[in-house]
Amino acid sequence: MKRDLQGKVEFIGRHIPEFPGYRAIDHGETDRLLRHYLAGRLAGIRERLADRMAGPSEEEARRAELAAVVQRLARLRESLLSANGASGAAPGAGLVEDEVLLDFDLNLLDKAAALDSALEDAPDGLGALLAGLLDEFEALLAKRHGFFPRAD
Numbered sequence: 001m002k003r004d005l006q007g008k009v010e011f012i013g014r015h016i017p018e019f020p021g022y023r024a025i026d027h028g029e030t031d032r033l034l035r036h037y038l039a040g041r042l043a044g045i046r047e048r049l050a051d052r053m054a055g056p057s058e059e060e061a062r063r064a065e066l067a068a069v070v071q072r073l074a075r076l077r078e079s080l081l082s083a084n085g086a087s088g089a090a091p092g093a094g095l096v097e098d099e100v101l102l103d104f105d106l107n108l109l110d111k112a113a114a115l116d117s118a119l120e121d122a123p124d125g126l127g128a129l130l131a132g133l134l135d136e137f138e139a140l141l142a143k144r145h146g147f148f149p150r151a152d
Helices: 005-015 027-054 060-082 095-121 126-145
Strands: none
Touching: 005 095, 027 060, 027 095, 060 126, 095 126
């Protein structure tokens, strides 16, 4: 379902209260707010997964699979926090580009929620499910980063 531009900004703002949208301030600050929110979300998921692994009920093979996901979450969080960020507006930034970026942002928030939900539901094959969701998260993030010129 397509939402209007302001509705998307308001929806994201419910998760990231400081989120002003891409027209309100320079793209770099908005990008930084989103990356820091997502990094915090991934840190929480990583901590919950690590706590789960420490429990007595995890088999050794499953524990190793989940340990790989924990390491991946830590690397992804670090990359979000250490990214140079955008330098100003995206090339040709306009309403269409803003809406595309907001769509990426909404999809990233959905993927973070799916990671959290998968951990909550704890199905069999949790490691593979989380790895697949992380693949999708990273692919979205890579496409989104293509919209921003990077400061060198």
